[in-house]
Amino acid sequence: MPTFKIQGWGYEEASLTQEEYQALDEFWGPFLGVDGFDATPFVTMDEIELRAPRVAPPTSLAALCTEDKRERATHAYGCSFRDNVQAFARDFSNSPDWVALPKTEDDIRALLDWCADTGIAAVPYGGGTSVTEGANMPDGDHPGAVSIDMRHFDKVLEVDETSRAALIQAGALGPGLEAQLKPYGLSLRHYMQSFPMSTFGGWIVTRSSGHFATVYTHIDDMIENIRTVTPSGVMESRRLPGSGAGPSPDRMMLGSEGTLGIVTEAWTRLHARPVHRASASVRFADFYKAAEAVRMVAQSGLYPSNCRLIDGNESRMSGASPDGESLMVLSFESADHPVGHWLDRALECCADMGGVAEREGGEDERRAGQAGRWRDYFIRAPYYREYFTGRGILNETFETAITWDRFPTFHAAVMEETQQVIRETTGMDGFLSCRFTHVYPDGPAPYFTWRTLGRKDALREQYDTIKSATAETVNRLGGTVTHHHAVGRLHRPWYDKQRPDLFAAAYRAAKKELDPNSIMNPGILVDS
Secondary structure (H helix, E strand, O other), rough: OOOOOOOOOOOOOOHHHHHHHHHHHHHHHHOOOOOOOOOOOOHEEEEEEEHOOOOOOOOOHHHEEOHHHHHHHHHHOOOOHHHHHHHOOOOOOOOOOOEEEEHHHHHHHHHHHHHHHOEEEEEEEEEOOOOOOOOOOOOOOOOOOOEOOOOOOOOOEHHHHOOOEEEEEEOOOOHHHHHHHHHEEEOOOOOOOOOOHOHHHHHHOOOOOOOOOOOOOOOOHEEEEEEEEEEOOEEEOOOOOOOOOOOHHHHHHHHOOOOOOOEEEEEEOOOEEEEEEEEEEEOOOOHHHHHHHHHHHHOOOOOOOOEEEEHHHHHOOOOOOOOEEEEEEEEEEOOOOOHHHHHHEEEHHHOOOOOOOEHHHHHHOOOOOOHHHHHHHHHHHHHHHHHHHHHOOEEEEOOOOOOOOHHHHHHHHHHHHHHHHHHHHHHOOOOOEEEEEEOOOOEEEEEEEEEEEOOOHHHHHHHHHHHHHHHHHHHHHOOOOOOOOOOOOOOHHHHHHHHHHHHHHHHHHHHHHOOOOOEOOOOOOOOO
């Protein structure tokens, strides 16, 4: 079983190699104008000091709870930049008092009863990959906090081959649930960077977006029903392919981030495993013409499985296009019929906007060419965060969504204002790029990445300054504060501005009914 890192992204066994560190130093040193880096070493277990648990579970729950040092340390943080800064500073002062490992719904009910009776904060934990501090322990006046880890809820309980659906427990990690579905020739096909170490339940409560760039984008579109244990009881919706019977109870839990209860299982739609594929990469000299080509493809009714646009800065940095051309990664797949003619038509749209295509090979050659180089970079990129933080390089990605009619103005303003605040905060330009992660007929989901050299003694303060400015820009221009990273504690100030006030009041009322003692992930989405 792979070992989760104490700090940073993913598994210990997948950490960066010395060759990768050297290659990164050789790129980022000259880029940032420094001759080498004074790298802070990773924290070790011996360096971590945890406060003594402030509370103790009752005897009846003692077997479900652990105060193991490594368990508490790994449950202290997610994977945000600020989490990394705190870990490199050897600050684990806000770790959970206990990590609970329930095996049944009765265990969860008993844990929530204990928390409700004592006022202890209950924070659900899936894979710990949140980049918005959604699984961190809350600040505040709670007498204690327990991280409720769902690792034992890892089964595919039932597969309905006729309807092409499955009942899956919330703690199932991506690879585990796919392995259980494979004998049926079925797949959820909900892949993202965190796929190896994130959970099905985590995808539901954060409204994650996965493999498909069009149509089957959000986990919302996959869900048939949800079962949730709340402090007030169990709530389960009826499993249906669709229903117009009032507001959807599933929609209440989608994106709830553990504030109403703990999702334990859900029925989800599946896909037959694809056997037909066709892929290409398309180069563009002009980013806005490339964006127009993406719009044409998105509105064509072709619905590619992948349609991502990488601007020249990112394509150059990732090695996908040394010339700095914008790159579209385009692919189609089907379990039923050949898709080559769909790709042909999409490439015609691209050619109309000046795109130059490079077709890729079949299934065994999907990683060839420029698109393949970018995919390799994309999958590995989250592990770079530990490299950047340890060397004092400020690093952030923020994603949003905007309609096509507003995109050119929106993109130009976000790029300009982000560059300006980076320069004002750090005295240098740094690196700034944009790509589309998902596209819709009515607009794209732009994903911005920025990196610049910071001061090690002020990394969090500098980060907060730039993060706040970019979020204010996105909010002012009408974008969403998050497309697929959820709200958490990091995005909460701007979520409050985006969300209608009456909806906030309605959500608080629902929370009071389901969580009357306000123990569920306090401070997320709404105040207690």
